[in-house]
Amino acid sequence: MWRKIMGEKIRDLGEINLFERSMTVELNKATYKNGPRYIHIQNNNGRYQLTEEEFIKFVCIANKSAYQLRYLKNMEGDF
Numbered sequence: 001m002w003r004k005i006m007g008e009k010i011r012d013l014g015e016i017n018l019f020e021r022s023m024t025v026e027l028n029k030a031t032y033k034n035g036p037r038y039i040h041i042q043n044n045n046g047r048y049q050l051t052e053e054e055f056i057k058f059v060c061i062a063n064k065s066a067y068q069l070r071y072l073k074n075m076e077g078d079f
Helices: 052-076
Strands: 009-018 021-028 038-043 046-051
Touching: 009 038, 038 052, 046 052
Parallel strands: none
Antiparallel strands: 009 021, 021 038, 038 046
């Protein structure tokens, strides 16, 4: 029988606001030998679990999207 085991928390990486909610970002150990470490983005209402690689992609996409939105707003004038 397969069972999911949560990795042990290494440390908090910080706090972010996601979808207008304050969330904690934490780094966790791998759940198995040589496996990926996980990033948890969580609060009392829920948790997102990403590998480090997925988290880096997520942050890059979010930053690029924010930059593009600011660029478009400047082209069209202040809102």
